[in-house]
Amino acid sequence: MFSMIRVATIDTSSQLASSFINSQRLWDRHMEMAKIGATPAGGVNRAALTALDNDARALFTRWAKDLEFPSSIDPMGNLFVRRPGLDLDAAPVMSGSHLDTQPSGGRFDGIYGVLCALEALQAIDAAGVKTRRPIEAAVWTNEEGVRFQPGCMGSLGFTHPQRLEQLLEAKDDDGVTLRQAVRTLKERIPEAVEQSPHRPVAAFVEAHIEQGPVLEQSGNTIGIVSGIQGTRRFHVEITGEDAHAGTTPRSRRKDALSAAVAMVSALEAVFHDDPDDVTRFTVGAFNVKPNAESVVPGYVMFSIDFRQPEETVIARLGDQVETLCQRNAGRCEVRVTQTSRTPPIRFEGLVPDTILNVTQQLNLSHMHIYSGAGHDAQHLFNICPTGMIFVPCKGGVSHNESEYATPADLADGARVLTDTLVQLANSPD
Amino acid sequence: MFSMIRVATIDTSSQLASSFINSQRLWDRHMEMAKIGATPAGGVNRAALTALDNDARALFTRWAKDLEFPSSIDPMGNLFVRRPGLDLDAAPVMSGSHLDTQPSGGRFDGIYGVLCALEALQAIDAAGVKTRRPIEAAVWTNEEGVRFQPGCMGSLGFTHPQRLEQLLEAKDDDGVTLRQAVRTLKERIPEAVEQSPHRPVAAFVEAHIEQGPVLEQSGNTIGIVSGIQGTRRFHVEITGEDAHAGTTPRSRRKDALSAAVAMVSALEAVFHDDPDDVTRFTVGAFNVKPNAESVVPGYVMFSIDFRQPEETVIARLGDQVETLCQRNAGRCEVRVTQTSRTPPIRFEGLVPDTILNVTQQLNLSHMHIYSGAGHDAQHLFNICPTGMIFVPCKGGVSHNESEYATPADLADGARVLTDTLVQLANSPD
Numbered sequence: 001m002f003s004m005i006r007v008a009t010i011d012t013s014s015q016l017a018s019s020f021i022n023s024q025r026l027w028d029r030h031m032e033m034a035k036i037g038a039t040p041a042g043g044v045n046r047a048a049l050t051a052l053d054n055d056a057r058a059l060f061t062r063w064a065k066d067l068e069f070p071s072s073i074d075p076m077g078n079l080f081v082r083r084p085g086l087d088l089d090a091a092p093v094m095s096g097s098h099l100d101t102q103p104s105g106g107r108f109d110g111i112y113g114v115l116c117a118l119e120a121l122q123a124i125d126a127a128g129v130k131t132r133r134p135i136e137a138a139v140w141t142n143e144e145g146v147r148f149q150p151g152c153m154g155s156l157g158f159t160h161p162q163r164l165e166q167l168l169e170a171k172d173d174d175g176v177t178l179r180q181a182v183r184t185l186k187e188r189i190p191e192a193v194e195q196s197p198h199r200p201v202a203a204f205v206e207a208h209i210e211q212g213p214v215l216e217q218s219g220n221t222i223g224i225v226s227g228i229q230g231t232r233r234f235h236v237e238i239t240g241e242d243a244h245a246g247t248t249p250r251s252r253r254k255d256a257l258s259a260a261v262a263m264v265s266a267l268e269a270v271f272h273d274d275p276d277d278v279t280r281f282t283v284g285a286f287n288v289k290p291n292a293e294s295v296v297p298g299y300v301m302f303s304i305d306f307r308q309p310e311e312t313v314i315a316r317l318g319d320q321v322e323t324l325c326q327r328n329a330g331r332c333e334v335r336v337t338q339t340s341r342t343p344p345i346r347f348e349g350l351v352p353d354t355i356l357n358v359t360q361q362l363n364l365s366h367m368h369i370y371s372g373a374g375h376d377a378q379h380l381f382n383i384c385p386t387g388m389i390f391v392p393c394k395g396g397v398s399h400n401e402s403e404y405a406t407p408a409d410l411a412d413g414a415r416v417l418t419d420t421l422v423q424l425a426n427s428p429d
Numbered sequence: 430m431f432s433m434i435r436v437a438t439i440d441t442s443s444q445l446a447s448s449f450i451n452s453q454r455l456w457d458r459h460m461e462m463a464k465i466g467a468t469p470a471g472g473v474n475r476a477a478l479t480a481l482d483n484d485a486r487a488l489f490t491r492w493a494k495d496l497e498f499p500s501s502i503d504p505m506g507n508l509f510v511r512r513p514g515l516d517l518d519a520a521p522v523m524s525g526s527h528l529d530t531q532p533s534g535g536r537f538d539g540i541y542g543v544l545c546a547l548e549a550l551q552a553i554d555a556a557g558v559k560t561r562r563p564i565e566a567a568v569w570t571n572e573e574g575v576r577f578q579p580g581c582m583g584s585l586g587f588t589h590p591q592r593l594e595q596l597l598e599a600k601d602d603d604g605v606t607l608r609q610a611v612r613t614l615k616e617r618i619p620e621a622v623e624q625s626p627h628r629p630v631a632a633f634v635e636a637h638i639e640q641g642p643v644l645e646q647s648g649n650t651i652g653i654v655s656g657i658q659g660t661r662r663f664h665v666e667i668t669g670e671d672a673h674a675g676t677t678p679r680s681r682r683k684d685a686l687s688a689a690v691a692m693v694s695a696l697e698a699v700f701h702d703d704p705d706d707v708t709r710f711t712v713g714a715f716n717v718k719p720n721a722e723s724v725v726p727g728y729v730m731f732s733i734d735f736r737q738p739e740e741t742v743i744a745r746l747g748d749q750v751e752t753l754c755q756r757n758a759g760r761c762e763v764r765v766t767q768t769s770r771t772p773p774i775r776f777e778g779l780v781p782d783t784i785l786n787v788t789q790q791l792n793l794s795h796m797h798i799y800s801g802a803g804h805d806a807q808h809l810f811n812i813c814p815t816g817m818i819f820v821p822c823k824g825g826v827s828h829n830e831s832e833y834a835t836p837a838d839l840a841d842g843a844r845v846l847t848d849t850l851v852q853l854a855n856s857p858d
Contacts, residue, residue: 103719104671104727146721212676229675233722242533244828245711245734246658247641247801250701252825257712258697264690272679282674283686284722286715290532292575293662293713293732295828298533303722305674372676396681399673399724 018362018418020123023411029115030410033059033099034107043401044107048100048142048153049077049181054188056099057139060114061189064137067122072195075168076157077141077182080195083121085134085425091200091384093131093424095120095417096138097208097376098154102146106403108209108393112410114139116207120418131425133202140376141182147172148181150233150340155376159383161198203351203424204380207389207417209405211373213396221412222359223369223390224352228378229280230311230344232318234304236263236325240332242290242298253296254331257288260300262328270324271306271317279317280307280372309344309370345378351387351424358419364412373398385424389416447791447847449552452840458544459839462488462528463536472830473536477529477571477582478506478610483617485528486568489543490618493566496551501624504597505586506611508568509624512550514854516561520629522854524549524846525567526637526805527583531575535832537638537822541839543568545636549847560854562631569805570611576601577610579662579769584805588812590627632780632853633809636818636846638834640802642825650841651788652798652819653781657807658709659740659773661747663733665692665754669761671719671727682725683760686717689729691757699753700735700746708746709736709801738773738799774807780816780853787848793841802827818845 036056037046046052057079061071064081072080082092097113117137124135140158145151148170157167168179186192210216215223240254264283271281282305289299304321308314322336359366369390380386391413394404465485466475475481486508490500493510501509511521526542546566553564569587574580577599586596597608615621639645644652669683693712700710711734718728733750737743751765788795798819809815820842823833 102671102721102724104721104724144721145723149722151723210676211673213681231675241826242531242829243826244640244802245713246660246709246736246803247639247825247827248709249706250703250710251706252642255711257715258693261690261693261697261712264687265694268687268690274679277678277680280675280677281679282684282723282725283690284674284717284724284726285720286686286717286726287720288713288715291714291716292531292533292573292828293578294574294580294711294734295531295533295713296711297713297715298829305723307675373673374675396676397672398676399721400671400727 015127016419017124017127017129017422018415020126021119021411021414021418023407026115026119026410026414027407029063030107030111033111033115037101039104039401041401043403044101044105045103046099046101047147048144049147049185053100054185057185058189060099060139061192063118065191067125069121071189071192073186073189073192074158074195075164075182075197076154077185078154078158079139079192081118081121081137083125083135085131087132090133091202092134092136093203093421094136094138094201095205095207095421096140097206098140098143100142100144100146102144102399104401106398106400108403108405109211109398110143112209112405113207116414116417119414120421123418124422129422131422133425135421135425143376148178152374152376152379155379158198159379164197201380201384203385204377205351205387205389205417205420206375206377207413208375209393209398210369210390210396211393211398214369215390215392216396218367220365220367221391221409222364222366222416224355224359224366225347225371225388225390226352226368227344227346228371228374229307229309230314231307231340231342231374232314232338233340234321235337235339236302236304237335238300238329238332240298243296245294245296248296254298255296256300256332257297259328259330259332260302262330263325264302266324266328267321270320278308279313307372311344342374342378345381347387350385354420354423355387355389355416358423359416362415364416389413444556445848446553446556446558446851447844449555450548450840450843450847452836455544455548455839455843456836458492459536459540462540462544466530468533468830470830472832473530473534474532475528475530476576477573478576478614482529483614486614487618489528489568490621492547494620496554498550500618500621502615502618502621503587503624504593504611504626505583506570506614507583507587508621510547510550510566512554512564514560514563519562520631521563521565522631522850523565523567524634524636524850525569526635527569527572529571529573529575531573531828533830535827535829537832537834538640538827539572541638541834542636545843545846548843549850552847553851558851560851562854564850564854572805577607581803581805581808584808587627588808593626630809630813632814633806634780634816634818634846634849635804635806636842637804638822638827639798639819640822640827643798644819644821645823645825647796649794649796650820650838651793651795651845653784653788653795654776654800654817654819655781655797656773656775657800657803658736658738659743660736660769660771660803661743661767662769663750664766664768665731665733666764667729667758667761669727672725674723674725677725683727684725685729685761686726688757688759688761689731691759692754693731695753695757696750699749707737708742736801740773771803771807774810776816779814779856783849783852784816784818784845787852788845790848791844793845818842
C-alpha cells in the first residue's frame with residue numbers, strides 16, 4: 001500500500017495544473033471530433049460502436065498516444081487512457097464520459113467529458129505535477145442507448161459484475177451483439193491493451209454540459225452537481241390485426257395505432273404535473289407495422305422514458321404504466337416491459353466538496369445544481385466517491401444538432417476538473 | 430366501323446366459354462404467383478415495380494406467351510395481354526387488376542383479378558368462341574400505393590391524360606422516379622411491345638375478392654358491385670424540436686409526438702360514427718424522428734385514409750381535418766396536405782346488368798354489394814362502362830398475410846367473368 005516516503009515526493013508547491021489548460025486546443029479537439037459523423041445541420045450522428053464511433057475512439061487514442069499516455073480497453077469496450085501515479089498499487093482517480101451520440105445529437109454531450117479529461121491529463125503533465133494515484137480518462141460505451149439498450153451500458157457493466165455477461169449479449173437491430181461489436185472496436189485500436197472488466201476506482205468525476213437552462217439563466221459558469229433524478233424506462237408492445245382500411249368496420253378492427261394513441265393520451269393525463277412541471281414523461285420511439293397508409297396497423301411498439309427526483313413519485317407513477325396501457329388496449333393485446341430502473345442519487349462528500357473548494361480557489365461563479373439527465377456517473381456512484389461538474393449550454397438545448405457551449409465555459413470547466421483530479425489523486429485513503 | 434357482315438361470323442351457339450374454366454389451373458397459378466415475395470406467415474410482400482413485382486409480371490407474360498396472347502406495356506408500366514377480336518378497329522373489352530401487394534399483403538387481393546382475366550381468355554380460346562371486340566387482360570401499376578403515391582396510379586394515368594407526366598415523376602423513398610422504374614420493368618419483359626398511354630376501352634370488368642365479410646356471412650358466391658365509396662387521403666406533418674428527455678421541462682418542449690397523439694385523438698372523436706360504423710378512418714403510417722427513446726421527437730408525419738359512401742359526409746368531415754390538426758398542434762407547426770380525393774361512384778347499366786344476367790344464367794347465388802375498398806375500376810369508370818365482380822374471402826380479412834379465398838369461389842367468379850366478357854365483346858356499340 002501507500003507509504004509515507006512516497007508522499008514526500010509529491011510537489012504540492014508547483015503552479016496549479018489548471019493554469020496549463022489550453023482553451024483553443026480543447027475547442028479544436030471538439031471541432032475535430034465533431035467531423036466524425038457530422039450531420040448537415042451541424043450536429044453529430046454517431047451511434048455506439050459503429051464504424052464512426054470506432055473512428056472517434058481511434059482519434060482519441062491517437063491523441064493520447066501522442067502525449068505518451070497508454071490506452072487500455074475492457075470487455076465492454078470501455079476505453080481508458082492513463083497517466084501513471086507514484087504509487088503503483090493505488091486505484092486510479094477517473095474522469096470521463098462518452099463519445100457516442102443521439103441520431104440528431106450535438107458536438108458536446110458526452111464528448112466534452114472525454115476531451116476535458118484528456119485536457120486535464122495534458123495540463124497536469126505540462127505542470128509537472130506528480131500524483132500519488134494514477135489518473136485515467138475514460139470513454140464509457142453506449143451511454144446514449146441508441147444502438148444497444150440500455151443506455152449507460154459501459155459504466156453499468158464496469159460497476160456491476162453480475163450484469164456483465166447479459167450486457168455483452170445485447171443485440172442491435174441487425175442482431176449484432178455487443179460482444180461482437182467490441183471485437184470490431186479492438187481490431188480498430190490494436191494499441192489499446194486488454195483491461196480487466198472490473199477494478200477499484202478511488203474517485204470519479206464527470207464533466208458535462210448542463211443540458212438545461214439553469215446555469216445560463218443564473219449567470220453561473222460552474223454547476224456542482226448535487227444529484228441525478230431517477231429513471232424508469234418501458235417498452236409497450238401492442239398487437240392487433242392488420243386489416244383493410246376501406247373495408248374493415250371499426251367494430252371489427254384491432255387497430256394497434258388507435259390503441260397506442262389512447263394509451264399515450266391516458267399516460268400523459270396522469271404523468272403531466274402542471275404547474276410543477278418536474279416530472280419528465282417522454283414517448284421518444286414509436287414504431288408501426290406495416291406502416292402503410294391503407295392498412296389498419298396490426299402492431300405498434302412505443303417507448304416510455306420517465307424521470308423524477310423523488311423515489312416515492314417514481315414508484316407511484318411508474319407502477320401505473322401497465323394498468324393504464326391495459327385499460328386502453330381496446331381489442332388489442334398489450335405487453336409492457338420495464339427495460340431499466342435507476343433510483344435518484346445524491347452526490348455528497350469528498351468529490352463535490354473538492355469541486356467546490358477548487359471552484360472557489362479559481363474564483364469562478366458557481367452554484368449547486370440537480371441533473372435532469374442520466375449520466376455514467378450514476379453507475380460509478382455505486383463503487384466510489386463520485387461527482388459531476390456542469391458547464392452552461394446555449395438555451396439549455398441538448399440532444400439536438402444545434403447544441404452549443406462556449407470555448408470559455410468549456411475551458412473553465414476543464415480548469416475545475418484538472419485541479420479537482422490532482423487533489424483527489426493526492427487525497428488520503 | 431363495325432359492319433353487319435362481320436357480326437354474322439360470330440358463333441353464338443357454341444358451348445358457354447365459362448364451362449372451360451379450370452379451377453385447379455386457376456388455383457395453381459395463384460400459388461405459383463404467391464411464391465414471388467412470399468412472407469414467412471404465408472402472405473406476400475411485393476411492392477410495385479420492385480424486382481419482385483417485375484418477376485411477377487414476367488411470369489404473367491410468360492403464361493400469356495405460352496397461350497400465344499401477345500403482350501404490350503404502356504408508359505405507366507401497365508401491362509396488357511390481348512386476345513384479338515374479329516373487328517380490327519374495335520376498342521377492346523378489358524378486365525384486370527394488379528399484382529403489387531401491401532407489405533403484409535395476401536395472395537389474392539389484385540392478383541385474383543389478373544389471373545381470373547387470363548383464365549377467362551384461355552377459356553374463351555378453348556371454347557373456340559369468336560368475339561367482335563378484342564379482349565385484354567390488364568395489370569395496372571401500383572394499385573396499393575406502397576412504393577409510390579397515390580395508389581391506383583397506373584389506371585389513373587391511363588384514364589387521365591393530363592395527369593400522366595406528373596405521375597411519371599412520382600418518386601419512391603429512395604428518389605427513384607416511376608419513369609425510371611418502368612424502364613427497368615421494360616428491360617425485364619422485352620417481349621412486351623410499346624403501347625400508347627391512352628386508348629378507348631369498350632368496357633371494363635374487374636374481378637376481386639370482397640375484402641369484407643358480407644358475401645361470406647350471407648352465403649352468396651357472387652357480389653355484383655353497385656359502387657365504390659369515396660376516399661380522401663391526407664399527410665399531416667408536424668415539426669417541433671428535438672430535445673433531451675431528462676432535462677427539458679414540458680413547458681419548454683415542442684413535442685411533435687405528443688401533438689400527433691392529440692390530433693389523432695381529436696380526429697377519431699369526430700370521425701367515429703358509432704353506432705352506424707359506416708365511415709372508415711385510418712391512420713396507417715406514422716413516422717417519428719429521431720425516433721430515439723430519450724429524445725423528445727421533433728418531427729412526426731402521419732397519414733389519414735378516410736372513406737365514406739356519401740359525398741356530403743366526405744366533404745363535411747374531410748374539410749375538418751386541417752382545423753382539427755391546427756387546433757391540437759400545441760407549440761408545434763403543422764402542415765396538412767390532401768394527397769388524393771376520389772368521389773364515390775355507382776356502377777350502373779351495361780356492365781353490372783351483364784354480370785347479373787350471366788350470374789343468373791350460371792345459376793350462382795348472388796347479391797348486389799357496395800365496395801369499401803378502392804379499385805382500378807373507379808378510374809376506368811371515367812372512360813367506359815365499368816363494373817366489378819366480387820367473390821367471398823375468409824372472415825372478410827384482407828391486406829393481411831392470412832387472406833384466403835376458396836378455389837371453388839375463385840372459379841365461380843372466373844365463370845361469371847368469362848361469359849360477361851364474351852357478351853360485352855359482342856354487344857352492339
